[in-house]
Amino acid sequence: MLIISDVLRGHTETIILAHLINKDSYGYEINKAIQEKTQGSFELKEATLYTAFRRLEQAGCIISYWGGEETGARRRYYAITENGKQLYAENKTDWEKAKQLIDKLTGACTN
Amino acid sequence: MNKKIKNYVDVLFSDIPRTRRAAELKEELLGNMSERFEDCIAQGKSENEAYTETVAGLGDVDSLLAELQPQIELKKEADFYRIRRARVTAISVAMYILGAAILIGFAWMTELNKGANEDSIMLLGVIILLVIVAVATGMIIYVNLIIPNELKPYLNMEEEDDSFGRTPIGHVFGLINSVMWLFITAVYLGISFYTMRWDITWVVWIIGAVMHGVLKVIYHLIEPAASKII
Structure with a gap:
């Protein structure tokens, strides 16, 4: 289990980008979506999430803006940029390749 | 908004210099945590359970906060x-x-x-x-x-310089303000050279200061959020 969350943490940025491709979103909403998708077996710590946000923002992959909520606290929304979409596509192909390699390397010898 | 969560975040940020970046992170953190807390309550958890879960979900913020410390x-x-x-x-x-x-x-x-x-x-x-x-x-x-x-x-420039905030409306007011001062300068020089009454024309600057104040009041009326920046 430890390994799974470590591997997942390495893909925090790609996971965030994948969510932002569909629509602009904010921290808690993204985390909630992750929990729902994984049936509660995985959630990001908020600190990890914000660190990834800052990194992505500095790299120009996402931009942030404050929502104009009528009630309660303002939300900071994030939106994906063209750079971000590109990074997402690259990370996705990288992951596919890695997955195939790992499958090959860890698979039992069939011949 | 839950008081305990607010207190918790306040303590986290107590040693952090009050830069705009810090204030924004704090607001973001507080907003997301409050929402999570409300969700827990809505699911029927007790306040204590909700609080524990919310705080545990935060994780290790040390490195995040360290970025806000002045080196x-x-x-x-x-x-x-x-x-x-x-x-x-x-x-x-x-x-x-x-x-x-x-x-x-x-x-x-x-x-x-x-x-x-x-x-x-x-x-x-x-x-x-x-x-x-x-x-x-x-x-x-x-x-x-x-x-x-x-x-x-670190030079307090961000907080000090804009009496009009960084919202779109704030930018418009900032622009109006600069144009107004240019206009006042032009009026002052124009009237002064025309009448050569330099002894009295300086009053124009006072009028300018009053207009600046009025502009600020209007801005704060239009955008109440601006006056409660953390």
């Missing part, structure tokens, strides 16, 4: 710029006063020798004043512009 090196560098800015600002202000003194001196000279061409002597005085003002203003602008962006939070 010693940056602080030293900021001090260098701060001292230089203070010096240049002081010199510039002295130059403004000197310019005004020269103008008064010229006026006095025209009083002494009545025969001289008063208008051209006064004009010369005004030109000297304007040149001095131009140099001094240029110096102030320059010394502020050369400060690297990453040092600005």
Whole structure:
């Protein structure tokens, strides 16, 4: 289990980008979506999430803006940029390749 | 908003310099945590359970907060710029006063020798004043512009400079404000040269200050959120 969350943490940025491709979103909403998708077996710590946000923002992959909520606290929304979409596509192909390699390397010898 | 969560976040940020970046992170954190807390309550959890879960979900924020701490090196560098800015600002202000003194001196000279061409002597005085003002203003602008962006939070520049916030409306008001001051400067010079009543035309600046105040009041009325920035 430890390994799974470590591997997942390495893909925090790609996971965030994948969510932002569909629509602009904010921290808690993204985390909630992750929990729902994984049936509660995985959630990001908020600190990890914000660190990834800052990194992505500095790299120009996402931009942030404050929502104009009528009630309660303002939300900071994030939106994906063209750079971000590109990074997402690259990370996705990288992951596919890695997955195939790992499958090959860890698979039992069939011949 | 839950008080305990607010307290928790307040304590987290108690040692952090109050830069805009810190205030924004705090607001973001608080908003997301409150929402999570409300969700837990809605699921039927007790306040204590909800609080524990919310705080546990935060994880290790140390590295995140460390980014907001001023590093010693940056602080030293900021001090260098701060001292230089203070010096240049002081010199510039002295130059403004000197310019005004020269103008008064010229006026006095025209009083002494009545025969001289008063208008051209006064004009010369005004030109000297304007040149001095131009140099001094240029110096102030320059010394502020050369400060690297990453040092600005340490020099209190972000908080200090905008009475109109960074929202779109704030930008519009900032623009109106600068245009207004340009206009007032033009009006002042125009009226003064036309009437040559320099002894009374300075009142225009007072009117300008009043208009600036009115603008600020209107802004805070339109955008109540601006007045409660953390």
